[in-house]
Amino acid sequence: MHQQNKGFTLIEILIVITILGIMSLLIGFSYLTLLTHTNVDSANQNVYSMIKEAQDDALDNLAGFSQYGIEFQTNQITLFPGNNYSSTNSANDTYYFPPEVTLYNLTPSENNPIIFNSVNGQLTNSGVSFDIGNSSYFILMNINNNGAVY
Numbered sequence: 751m752h753q754q755n756k757g758f759t760l761i762e763i764l765i766v767i768t769i770l771g772i773m774s775l776l777i778g779f780s781y782l783t784l785l786t787h788t789n790v791d792s793a794n795q796n797v798y799s800m801i802k803e804a805q806d807d808a809l810d811n812l813a814g815f816s817q818y819g820i821e822f823q824t825n826q827i828t829l830f831p832g833n834n835y836s837s838t839n840s841a842n843d844t845y846y847f848p849p850e851v852t853l854y855n856l857t858p859s860e861n862n863p864i865i866f867n868s869v870n871g872q873l874t875n876s877g878v879s880f881d882i883g884n885s886s887y888f889i890l891m892n893i894n895n896n897g898a899v900y
Contacts, residue, residue, distance in 0.1 A: 783887075786850055786884065786886065787887055790882065790884070790888065790889060792848075793845075793848060793851045794891065796845050797827055797845070797853075797882060798891070798899055800843070801893060802899065803829060803843075804818040805818070805866045806871075807829075813831060817831075817833045818831055818866050819833065819866065820863055821835040822862050822864075823853070825852060826846045827845055827853070847882075851883060852882075852883070853882050854880065854881050855879075856879075857878065872895060873896075873897055877895045878892070
């Protein structure tokens with residue numbers, strides 16, 4: 751009489767573990783990519799909102815200031831009242847980028863910060879362009895002399 755084994759062989763178990771490991775790696779990598787894209791997109795929306803807020807505040811002469819500006823730094827941007835940036839001004843509104851998001855390729859780099867005036871919401875200096883993101887995913891943002899953001 752021949753006896754049948756009712757179980758799994760070591761090879762079958764190792765194959766299943768290997769397949770589960772590969773699937774876990776793929777899911778983990780996809781999640782990290784999605785998280786990075788989400789953080790870059792969110793940072794881009796926050797930068798856009800702060801730029802438009804500076805322009806609107808200048809047009810409204812909010813708090814008696816006829817100009818508002820944005821100071822660009824690698825890991826943050828700051829909305830400030832007036833035509834001169836001071837890091838110690840308590841009226842500043844700063845947005846810090848998530849750790850995997852940076853601002854780079856600011857052009858022109860010497861045109862930092864940008865200032866909006868109250869007469870027409872246009873820049874008092876020339877426009878800028880920059881990338882926001884990281885080496886795997888980034889968004890190019892431009893602000894022209896008229897204050898249009900695209």
